[in-house]
Amino acid sequence: MNPTASQNSSSSTPSSELDSLLLSSLFQIKSPRIGLHVHRRTPTEFLCPITGFLMSDPVVVASGQTFERISVQVCRNLGFAPKLHDGPQPDLSTVIPNLAMKSTILSWCDRNKMEHPRPPDYAYVEGGVVRTRMNSIPPGTGHRIAKSEILPPVAENSNSNSDSDYESVMGAIRSRSRTSISSTTSLPLYQTRPVNHSTRIQDSFSTSDYSSFPPMSPEEEEIYNKLSSVDTIDHEQGLIQLRKTTRSNEGTRISLCTDRILSLLRSLIVSRYNIVQTNAAASIVNLSLEKPNKLKIVRSGFVPLLIDVLKSRSTEAQEHVIGALFSLIGIITRIGFKIGLLFWVLVWHGVWHSKSKINHEI
Secondary structure, eight states: OOHHHHHHHHHHHHHHHHHHHHHHHHHHHHSTTOOOOOOTTOOGGGBOTTTOSBOSSEEEETTSOEEEHHHHHHHHHHTBOOOOTTSSOOOOSOEEEOHHHHHHHHHHHHHTTOOOOOOOOHHHIIIIIIHHHHHTSOTTOSOBOOGGGOOOOOOSSOOOOOHHHHHHHHHHHHHHHHHHHHHHOOOOOOOSSOOSOTTHHHHHSOGGGGTTSOOOOHHHHHHHHHHTSSOHHHHHHHHHHHHHHTTTOHHHHHHTOOHHHHHHHHHHTTOSSHHHHHHHHHHHHHHTTSHHHHHHHHHTTHHHHHHHHTTSSOHHHHHHHHHHHHHHHHHHHHTTOOSOHHHHHHHHHHHHHHHHHHHHHO
């Protein structure tokens, strides 16, 4: 055997390892404490779209994407919304902890025997990532975030449960909702909270209110007649029919999101009957899936009603309401609900669960 060849063979592995160590050292000098932890088979959805690192504290922004929290903080502090490769510029005005994603990432790391990701270094994300992207954009083409567009971040463990604070926030939301409706649409205004008796539903909506509206389709008329009935059983059947009909049919969701149906849903969404309230909330979720319906639902005054349902005793209705609010959040923030809406939605939801658990244990 050739000694020289043997020597070269024995030294190839250490040399390769040395090169890897040197590259790793150089990378760590450039980006201290970044907590990269990227496996070659890392799912793309686990990586922050801004840094490309495995996320340690993922948060959902208003436009629906998930980012590393520090990445969002840096972009907001610099007033910059990055252009993503696979979609439009994200809306960073609100952030919500994505606990499901975080749990999934940690489980994936455990299965692959990887160390859990650490938060990236703020200075590196600012100087080495975000500012680099900002400098690469031609002047005048980047997107700057106005300070008025930024909502306070959602608190993960808030102890605030003040009824007076909640009512003051809700009052402001209702006030803005009424202003938005009166200034942007001709929809008639109704009471925020309907009376408990079903017989009053028809009294609240006289036929003259809809004299100028287009005629109803047979499907809408059937559902409308059930929802406007004096019988709670009819309400249940009508809502179940509306919920099933709008579950998967895009055209039906648009055709049934009429002012007449929305007006009746406004009363039924705050019904004292859990099954009515739950199916009304689920119907709103289905209707809100279509873009043309979102603005109509918000302008019809559903936001304060949906938030009020979070104080109800129906857990299923609460889950549907949270889904509806997430579906509508882009429209809500766009037309001016800039008072920490998501903060109070999630805080009040958490407070209710805490109180419910205490009452149950007592």
